[in-house]
Amino acid sequence: MDENSPIFAIATAAELAGMHPQTLRQYDRLGLVSPTRTAGKSRRYSMRDVVQLREVARLSAEGVSLEGIGRILALENEVTRLATRVRELEHALADEMLKSPGRRVFAAGAQGDVVPLKSGTRAQRRTELVVWRPFQR
Numbered sequence: 001m002d003e004n005s006p007i008f009a010i011a012t013a014a015e016l017a018g019m020h021p022q023t024l025r026q027y028d029r030l031g032l033v034s035p036t037r038t039a040g041k042s043r044r045y046s047m048r049d050v051v052q053l054r055e056v057a058r059l060s061a062e063g064v065s066l067e068g069i070g071r072i073l074a075l076e077n078e079v080t081r082l083a084t085r086v087r088e089l090e091h092a093l094a095d096e097m098l099k100s101p102g103r104r105v106f107a108a109g110a111q112g113d114v115v116p117l118k119s120g121t122r123a124q125r126r127t128e129l130v131v132w133r134p135f136q137r
Helices: 011-018 021-030 049-063 066-099
Strands: 105-108 113-119
Touching: 011 021, 011 049, 049 066, 049 105
Parallel strands: none
Antiparallel strands: 105 113
């Protein structure tokens, strides 16, 4: 069980959020906080939903419109989704690097580009002469 598990009935979620159950129904209709539905169509709220309901109440008390609250929640949800995706990619990268150590060897090219090298090889040394002349005023 985690924070996204739909375990609370509407009365319990309303009590945890400090709201009336009808307010939760209204927020559901507006799409602010949309709980999971059971096979019998009753609402089931997760702990994450309850936290969002508290956030809606806080923002509303500060004078933010319901449309503004909806936009804020959408952006927060997007940030959460992207942060989760970044963690997944970091774990996948770490696993891949552990599977094949030394496979990703590279050097910088003359123009600053990345030049991949085979493991165990060295970058070619450049022997060109570059003359630097400062700008004269």
